[in-house]
């Protein structure tokens with residue numbers, strides 16, 4: 001009989017035993033959080049979890065260029081604090097929005113399998129459709145592109161110096177709505193976000209990394225936890241995707257070596273190859289596109305971090321001083 005009494009009771013949804021997940025409130029963040037919950041539920045069916053929506057400084061200030069405000073930290077800072085305070089047990093991020101140097105005590109506990117890492121061209125209604133293979137040449141002469149990303153701006157301008165740019169930021173849906181307003185002929189958005197939100201019908205062309213190198217970590221969802229919370233980290237390790245982690249390690253090492261800010265147009269993209277190899281490509285540019293340096297490095301997957309550091313250092317060394 002005593003064995004019956006010692007059986008664990010199912011914690012209710014409000015039970016303190018429920019794992020608390022921190023997330024931003026945007027539709028994309030919540031979808032990505034649901035993906036993490038589903039992955040955990042698949043390995044631990046019935047595991048009690050509760051979402052805690054955290055409002056971040058980045059979400060509260062939608063009107064100014066992200067780069068002018070202090071960059072990536074803006075979205076993550078409040079979430080890191082909620083973790084360190086013990087308010088949540090782990091938190092879900094888009095890896096590309098996560099600074100390369102995390103605060104002391106915070107670790108990336110796992111990453112989900114990578115979604116399509118490429119950028120997509122989204123046209124304003126009424127803008128003539130592009131040739132699928134040649135999205136840049138077919139953008140209208142001197143057309144105004146809406147973006148907040150200096151990486152996308154620099155690469156477009158490098159190919160098409162006639163284009164003009166205006167600030168278009170906010171959540172994915174907000175940006176698509178503002179595109180209807182007639183201020184812009186097109187914008188660029190990550191395919192991953194559009195897919196997760198069920199908005200792929202808005203894609204006019206998917207841009208190959210040869211034409212538009214993605215941001216480091218683009219398409220990868222990352223989960224952070226307290227570094228010393230071994231229990232939570234062991235659980236999350238079970239849903240870690242090794243291929244995405246490898247790409248994340250190499251791409252983030254490039255960014256770290258560049259030590260650039262959000263104002264620095266830089267990209268990095270790692271492709272695992274058969275036979276344990278990795279092809280890493282990185283790009284550093286001037287925001288106006290007048291300078292753009294692209295390099296690739298092929299090596300062993302086991303050297304991912306070292307390759308990233310080396311490639312970042314090479315780009316730095318071979319770029320004019322005003323770039324960084």
Ligand SMILES: NCc1[nH]cc(CCC(=O)O)c1CC(=O)O
Nearest residue numbers: 094097189190192193218219220
């Ligand atoms: N900076 C916003 C952001 N952060 C992550 C994504 C897309 C999803 C991803 O890359 O995993 C987006 C939107 C976009 O750039 O189009």
